């Protein structure tokens with residue numbers, strides 16, 4: 001077997017198929033520079049090339065491809081939001097995700113599981129009912145369910161009333177899904193590169209060049225690059241980059257930790273979320289439980305893992321699934337989440353002309369990757385914000401027309 005592999009490895013008849021072209025020099029100028037080679041930046045590059053024929057595009061990243069929050073989220077996809085604007089936006093993303101593997105020729109292991117958000121109090125039940133009504137009104141499949149249905153949808157869940165927070169009901173969202181998160185970024189990267197987009201990793205942007213209120217390019221650790229249009233898509237560093245561009249964002253950057261267990265036999269079909277207990281959990285096709293909770297209690301630019309997070313999360317998780325007490329944890333990590341005051345993202349134009357923003361993704365950015373890429377590409381190509389993105393404009397904070405999406409965040413933050 002090793003000799004067979006060696007033979008194929010060395011024979012020129014079997015060249016290794018590169019996923020991405022080899023590194024090359026940075027050009028002095030591009031039509032569009034995208035800062036951030038995470039899912040959102042790469043998706044924007046892909047749709048710019050595919051839908052608008054704009055291929056003189058380079059994507060820059062100070063680290064490596066999809067090494068930021070794209071690699072650090074818990075890969076949940078859903079559209080059961082609270083505001084009509086949010087539901088409409090995330091529903092388009094769910095529809096793009098459903099056909100993603102076929103459309104891009106890359107298997108992202110999209111797995112529709114259903115999504116249960118548990119209510120342990122009357123107030124939480126009221127919010128779930130509200131979300132169900134808004135969702136149905138917008139054509140999204142969500143309903144309020146009670147104990148018999150919850151027992152059928154998720155038999156292992158502890159429905160006893162002899163616990164700290166007995167479960168009273170839940171919001172059930174059948175389209176809730178998970179996917180292989182990094183495959184999403186790899187697919188966009190490969191297909192963007194196939195269309196001529198350049199991806200430059202380990203190339204940090206250190207300044208934004210501007211003249212007369214308009215962006216003219218970026219400074220990088222590999223020299224200056226001129227650009228007609230620039231997009232920033234750098235979750236975790238959004239405020240820092242915006243400051244370089246000369247404007248402020250209403251964002252606090254807070255770590256969010258998560259972890260996975262050892263692989264277990266499949267027992268958990270739906271994604272289960274409890275806002276009161278601060279827990280969300282799903283089981284991957286490999287059998288690992290992917291688990292997370294609330295954000296860290298303080299703002300920080302850091303991705304360290306803490307014992308406090310693990311201990312609290314496990315105590316809360318065991319209230320829902322007591323039989324997991326002997327399960328082992330495999331690994332733990334953190335990402336940096338850019339939290340806005342209204343728990344909704346910021347997309348579109350900025351005070352600097354031709355400088356576009358994709359930020360404020362808090363703990364919900366992965367699920368928006370396709371729709372954000374598609375609609376940001378449209379914004380950049382046309383220089384106009386499409387209706388679906390308009391509610392997420394940066395100026396809403398100045399004009400006091402915030403979105404109020406906190407009730408639909410996965411857990412209380």
Ligand code: PYC
Nearest residue numbers: 074076280363364410
């Ligand atoms: O918005 O579904 C979500 C989510 C899950 C984990 C963190 N955010």
